[in-house]
Structures are given as structure tokens and as C-alpha cells.
Amino acid sequence: MRVVIAGGGTGGHIIPALAIADELKSAFAAEMLFIGSPRGLESRLVPQAGYRLELIQVGQLKNVSLMTRARTLLDLPLGIMRCMRLLRDFHPHAVVGVGGYASGPAMGAAILERIPALAFEPNAAPGLANRLVGRWVTGAAVNFAPAARYFRHAQVTGIPVRSEFFRLTPRLAAEPPHLLVFGGSQGARVLNTILPKIAAPLLDAVPGLTILHQAGARHAETTLAAYEASGAPPERWQVHAFLDDMPRRFEAADLVLARSGASTVAELCAAGKPAVLVPFPQAADDHQRKNAEVMAGAGAAKMLIEADLTPSLLEATLRELLDNAAALAAMGERARSLAHPDAALRIAAMVAAMSRRTSKAG
Ligand SMILES: CC(=O)N[C@H]1[C@@H](OP(=O)(O)OP(=O)(O)OC[C@H]2O[C@@H](n3ccc(=O)[nH]c3=O)[C@H](O)[C@@H]2O)O[C@H](CO)[C@@H](O)[C@@H]1O
Structure with missing residues (x-):
């Protein structure tokens, strides 16, 4: 099974992504490709954890000037096209979007390429990238039940943390x-x-x-x-x-x-x-x-x-x-008593179930 994990920015996005990757690797022997942005913490943490990372240029939309926002939106199709090329080269069975800069274009590309896409949302109210793609994803893993209504087929899994x-x-x-x-x-x-x-x-x-x-x-x-x-x-x-x-x-x-x-x-x-x-x-x-x-x-x-x-x-x-x-x-x-020890495994199992559907289809 091959899986793309896209997104990052802060630790809050990339650290659960690494926990999901570790579980996909140990439980399903999955091969992973991360797609991130050079500005995010992923540019350091992903290679350090031993995973392959491709960087794409994505601008910011929140807390920035109107000019920056306009440029980000104009650059978006280029970002999506670059992600589509990466997906065609890597042939993933599923794409996981963890929120943050690179998540939006990569999830957009997965939806256009008809590759199963799973959104991960740690907060009670989703960020922009996840709100935009929520209706088109194949499934979603959320931490708080109220976030489920932004997505198709969401499950409350909790947040995966490093098993240590x-x-x-x-x-x-x-x-x-x-x-x-x-x-x-x-x-x-x-x-x-x-x-x-x-x-x-x-x-x-x-x-x-x-x-x-x-x-x-x-x-x-x-x-x-x-x-x-x-x-x-x-x-x-x-x-x-x-x-x-x-x-x-x-x-x-x-x-x-x-x-x-x-x-x-x-x-x-x-x-x-x-x-x-x-x-x-x-x-x-x-x-x-x-x-x-x-x-x-x-x-x-x-x-x-x-x-x-x-x-x-x-x-x-x-x-x-x-x-x-x-x-x-x-x-x-x-x-x-509030911990979710099985969050990483449940998310990995959701990804594996989606991947099996792609394998059967094609
Ligand atoms: C300012 C802001 O918008 N923060 C958001 C961001 O936060 P932020 O990235 O700070 O959020 P989290 O608390 O979710 O995650 C921090 C992660 O970084 C790790 N860590 C932190 C410091 C350090 O020196 N080393 C280290 O490894 C922590 O162990 C943790 O795994 O994403 C979270 C999840 O979307 C949101 O809930 C936060 O509101």
C-alpha cells in the first residue's frame, strides 16, 4: 500500500501526521510520501523521522494582507497541478490531508484524480483547508464530534500521538x-x-x-x-x-x-x-x-x-x-482516562480500508 500524507505548518499538524505514518508502516507495511511546504515544521521533522518529503510552494490565506491572499489564490491551481504530477508519479492508494498549507492543494489534486482522500481534523472547528475539501473527501477522522458535520463519512478517532x-x-x-x-x-x-x-x-x-x-x-x-x-x-x-x-x-x-x-x-x-x-x-x-x-x-x-x-x-x-x-x-x-490509545491504529485502518477499494477498482 502506498499513502501520501499532505499538510503541515505547525507541530499540531505534522506531529499527528508522523504518528499516522508510523502506524501505517508498522501495521500495514505502507510506503509513504509526505507533501509539505518549505515554510512548515515538516521540512525538518519529516526527513528527521526517515520519510520522503516533496515540497510545494503554497501561500498563506489567514492573517495576511489582501495582496498576499490574492497571490495565494492565484498560485493555487499551480500547487494543485504540481500535486497531481506527484500523485501520478507515486500512484498512492490513498491521500491523507492533515490540515495546514500543503493539505489543500494535495487534497484537491486527490479529489480530481479520484484517489480516496481522508481528512484529519484535530480541532473542534476545522481550519480553512479542511473546510474547503470537507464535502468531497472519502472519509474523515476527527477529534471532536462537532467537527464531523464539516466532512463526509467522519469518525471520531481522537488524535494520534507518538506511541512513546x-x-x-x-x-x-x-x-x-x-x-x-x-x-x-x-x-x-x-x-x-x-x-x-x-x-x-x-x-x-x-x-x-x-x-x-x-x-x-x-x-x-x-x-x-x-x-x-x-x-x-x-x-x-x-x-x-x-x-x-x-x-x-x-x-x-x-x-x-x-x-x-x-x-x-x-x-x-x-x-x-x-x-x-x-x-x-x-x-x-x-x-x-x-x-x-x-x-x-x-x-x-x-x-x-x-x-x-x-x-x-x-x-x-x-x-x-x-x-x-x-x-x-x-x-x-x-x-x-481521557486518552485515545487506539487513535493512530483506527486512522490507519480507515486508510487501509479506502486503499483496498482503490486496489479492487484498479
Ligand atoms: C497558535 C496556533 O494556531 N496553534 C494551533 C496549532 O498549534 P501547535 O502546533 O502549537 O499545537 P499542538 O499543541 O496541537 O501541537 C504542538 C506539538 O508540537 C510538539 N512540540 C512542541 C514544542 C516543542 O518544543 N517540541 C514539540 O515536539 C508537541 O509535543 C505537540 O505534539 O495547531 C493545533 C492543532 O491544529 C491547534 O490546536 C493550535 O491552536
């Missing part, structure tokens, strides 16, 4: 506490600004605590400088632009402070990790808040709204939780 998240070694009571801070694949300005302000008093109040802070590529230097100027003991904190080995980073953490992007939430559940979530307020249709509300409602996380977030509120929340191992353990267990 399900197999982490539990923390031991004797280990010094560790806090992981990360703001989605691009970092979160609000966490980058507040954490250095509270690092010194927090480290002082919680004996042995260490902090690992992922700040995002654009803000790593300024965040590092702010920590350096904060007076927090340098051996007890680290700042990174991006963390490549997230399962290991989760394993080492007693508490996670993060945005509530769809994959982040799915990973917290898979790992059974307690969290403090600060939804990104500008996310389309405020979907990060909906993700965090599901977690907070189940007692799996605490949600703090960015508009209300002050250094003292964040410090008090983190201190209280880090001081209460029993509360952390209970939150972690509730998070685990």
Missing part, C-alpha cells in the same frame, strides 16, 4: 520536582514573559525544583536573557527554542505548564500528566479554550485565562500544585 507517550516511566516520590513549560510548537509569549519574573521566588519556595522552558524559535534569546537577569540559580533552569524529544521531556516532569493546542492536550492524556493550561486566545473560534475546558472539567488540568494571568496568580497556582503530590497524581490519572 503511553509508555513513560512514572516519577518516583524521591525525585526532586521538575516543571516543564512549553507553548505549543511556536512558544507562548505570555509564558516567556511571566516565567522569568516568578522563577526566582518559585525555585526558592519549592525545594529542589528545576524548570525546563521551551520558548519557541523566535523568542528563545530574549527569554534566556530574562531568566539570566532574574537572579534565579542558573543550575536550576534551562531555556530551549524547541524540544525534539517531547516524550522524554514529559517523562521527567511532575507538572506541565502549556498552551492547550489539540496535540498538547492529547499528549498530556496519553502520558497521564497533570497540567496548568493557558489557552492561546487568538486560536480560531477560541478552540484552545474549548480544549482546556474539557481537561479542567474532568479535573485533569487547571485552566488559567491569559487575560487574567498575573505573575502572582501563576506563581501561587504552580506552588500549590507542586506542593501537593497527591493532587498531581489524581489529576494525572484523570488525564489518562
Whole structure:
């Protein structure tokens, strides 16, 4: 079976795509081709994971000027034609669109070439690419039931996460506490600004605590400088632009402070990790808040709204939780009960069922 996986941009699109690819490879010995954009995180993560990647030029449509939008629309037929050529060369049995830049043209090409197309949608409200192709796809895998109405033949599968998240070694009571801070694949300005302000008093109040802070590529230097100027003991904190080995980073953490992007939430559940979530307020249709509300409602996380977030509120929340191992353990267990351990396999099985139909047809 040959499968094309198209899309990317942020980690939230490409990381589940890699989990689907791994499952297709191990369960169905599938051969994969990724189609992405040079601007997306896929240009680094896909070759690193050992998969073949073809890049196409696609512009942006959201949060850009009218001129850029017009150019993107004019370039779209070229993008679709390039994808049609890639599909004719690779002869896939199915195409999976994971949302993000390259997903639209590749799914368009699959529909025109009459190749079965599966859309993957992690959010409660789909992004533009998936909204445009939703009616023409062969099937869809969604994380939230309300997203199903945008697609033909949608199933609620959950979000596939890297399988390592399900197999982490539990923390031991004797280990010094560790806090992981990360703001989605691009970092979160609000966490980058507040954490250095509270690092010194927090480290002082919680004996042995260490902090690992992922700040995002654009803000790593300024965040590092702010920590350096904060007076927090340098051996007890680290700042990174991006963390490549997230399962290991989760394993080492007693508490996670993060945005509530769809994959982040799915990973917290898979790992059974307690969290403090600060939804990104500008996310389309405020979907990060909906993700965090599901977690907070189940007692799996605490949600703090960015508009209300002050250094003292964040410090008090983190201190209280880090001081209460029993509360952390209970939150972690509730998070685990929300996990979808079979998401990757279910999506891979949907792709395989579609592929069999193409094989029979031709
Ligand atoms: C700002 C924005 O529009 N964010 C959207 C984007 O977020 P974003 O890409 O940040 O979203 P997610 O939280 O879904 O995914 C982040 C992924 O990157 C990984 N990671 C992150 C940091 C790091 O250093 N290393 C690393 O591997 C995480 O483990 C996770 O797998 O896509 C998500 C899924 O469509 C949406 O829900 C988010 O609202």
C-alpha cells in the first residue's frame, strides 16, 4: 500500500501526521510520501523521522494582507497541478490531508484524480483547508464530534500521538520536582514573559525544583536573557527554542505548564500528566479554550485565562500544585482516562480500508 500524507505548518499538524505514518508502516507495511511546504515544521521533522518529503510552494490565506491572499489564490491551481504530477508519479492508494498549507492543494489534486482522500481534523472547528475539501473527501477522522458535520463519512478517532507517550516511566516520590513549560510548537509569549519574573521566588519556595522552558524559535534569546537577569540559580533552569524529544521531556516532569493546542492536550492524556493550561486566545473560534475546558472539567488540568494571568496568580497556582503530590497524581490519572490509545491504529485502518477499494477498482 502506498499513502501520501499532505499538510503541515505547525507541530499540531505534522506531529499527528508522523504518528499516522508510523502506524501505517508498522501495521500495514505502507510506503509513504509526505507533501509539505518549505515554510512548515515538516521540512525538518519529516526527513528527521526517515520519510520522503516533496515540497510545494503554497501561500498563506489567514492573517495576511489582501495582496498576499490574492497571490495565494492565484498560485493555487499551480500547487494543485504540481500535486497531481506527484500523485501520478507515486500512484498512492490513498491521500491523507492533515490540515495546514500543503493539505489543500494535495487534497484537491486527490479529489480530481479520484484517489480516496481522508481528512484529519484535530480541532473542534476545522481550519480553512479542511473546510474547503470537507464535502468531497472519502472519509474523515476527527477529534471532536462537532467537527464531523464539516466532512463526509467522519469518525471520531481522537488524535494520534507518538506511541512513546503511553509508555513513560512514572516519577518516583524521591525525585526532586521538575516543571516543564512549553507553548505549543511556536512558544507562548505570555509564558516567556511571566516565567522569568516568578522563577526566582518559585525555585526558592519549592525545594529542589528545576524548570525546563521551551520558548519557541523566535523568542528563545530574549527569554534566556530574562531568566539570566532574574537572579534565579542558573543550575536550576534551562531555556530551549524547541524540544525534539517531547516524550522524554514529559517523562521527567511532575507538572506541565502549556498552551492547550489539540496535540498538547492529547499528549498530556496519553502520558497521564497533570497540567496548568493557558489557552492561546487568538486560536480560531477560541478552540484552545474549548480544549482546556474539557481537561479542567474532568479535573485533569487547571485552566488559567491569559487575560487574567498575573505573575502572582501563576506563581501561587504552580506552588500549590507542586506542593501537593497527591493532587498531581489524581489529576494525572484523570488525564489518562481521557486518552485515545487506539487513535493512530483506527486512522490507519480507515486508510487501509479506502486503499483496498482503490486496489479492487484498479
Ligand atoms: C497558535 C496556533 O494556531 N496553534 C494551533 C496549532 O498549534 P501547535 O502546533 O502549537 O499545537 P499542538 O499543541 O496541537 O501541537 C504542538 C506539538 O508540537 C510538539 N512540540 C512542541 C514544542 C516543542 O518544543 N517540541 C514539540 O515536539 C508537541 O509535543 C505537540 O505534539 O495547531 C493545533 C492543532 O491544529 C491547534 O490546536 C493550535 O491552536
